[in-house]
Amino acid sequence: MVEVVVPIEIVQQTFRNLAVRYVGLDLYKKWEPLVGARINKRLSDLGIPLHQYLLRLYEDKDGSEIVAFWDLIRPRPAGFFAPWRDYLELQAYVVRAIESGRRKFRFWSVGCPSGEEAYAMALTTYNAAQTRGLAPDSIDLKVVATDVSTKAIAVGKRGVFSMSQVQLVPEHLLQRHFYPSCGGVAISPYIQSRVVFGCLNLARPPFPQHQPLDAVFCHEGLASMVSAAQVRAIREIRASLREGGLLCLGLDDEVARTTAEAKDCDERPNAVGVERVPGDC
Secondary structure, X not given: OOOOOOOHHHHHHHHHHHHHHHHOEOOOHHHHHHHHHHHHHXXXXXXXXXXXXXXXXXXOOOOHHHHHHHHHHOOOOOOOOXXXXXXXXXXXXXXXXXXXXXXXXXXXXEOOOOXXXXXXXXXXXXXXXXXXXXXXXXOEEEEEEEEOOHHHHHHHXXXXXXXXXXXXOOHHHHHHHEEEEOOEEEEOHXXXXXXXXXXXXXXXXXOOOOOOEEEEEEOOOOXXXXXXXXXXXXHHHHHOEEEEEEXXXXXXXXXXXXXXXXXXXXXXXXXXXXXXXXXXX
């Protein structure tokens, strides 16, 4: 039998096309060497020729092979409280809500590589409560953290981080809510219990967020998606917010404006990638 020879470029192109189709990912040109190197390593691990791997990709109906690649080449998360300005926005939002008498908060961290964003949202909320003299147990808080990767979700659930990941955490929060673990630090069980992790593919709306949310952070989940997938995802994310809720995106001003639905509203993004969702458009 004659061995079928498939150029690596064909597999790379197939991989990019399937990445868009299944998870909406835009695998930039600069990542092609990473994709090619990973494919070669994957062939070695599986012990199969290139043409068989091409068939495997086409048969990967749930995108698990694509997601496994994404885990290896995706940018590293920025760490806790990055960008800092968005968490200042969140703290101000929580303080205003507390002063108006609210004690229940529901947040969503969309595309949470290892949980830093979700845990930082919880830390911000309890810090805001403390500044108003409230005990932590007086706040009813739940943060839903989702990602397309089950591997990333497992890391987030574990809640253990390197010192470089927590370098932006204020000292008083670091002392109160973290403890030494495995050469790094672990988030306290109290904060951990406020975060619920789940698998979600942003390229496959609608999303199962039924109750109105106070704030949605998506610093990592949208940035690497193709524009059409971004538009669909942002439309669904915005629909999950309560009137006056806070939406913080990992996109620049131009992309945020282009993908926003409420273009006729007077209110505009008040910082790079941050917008209040208008309630009276």
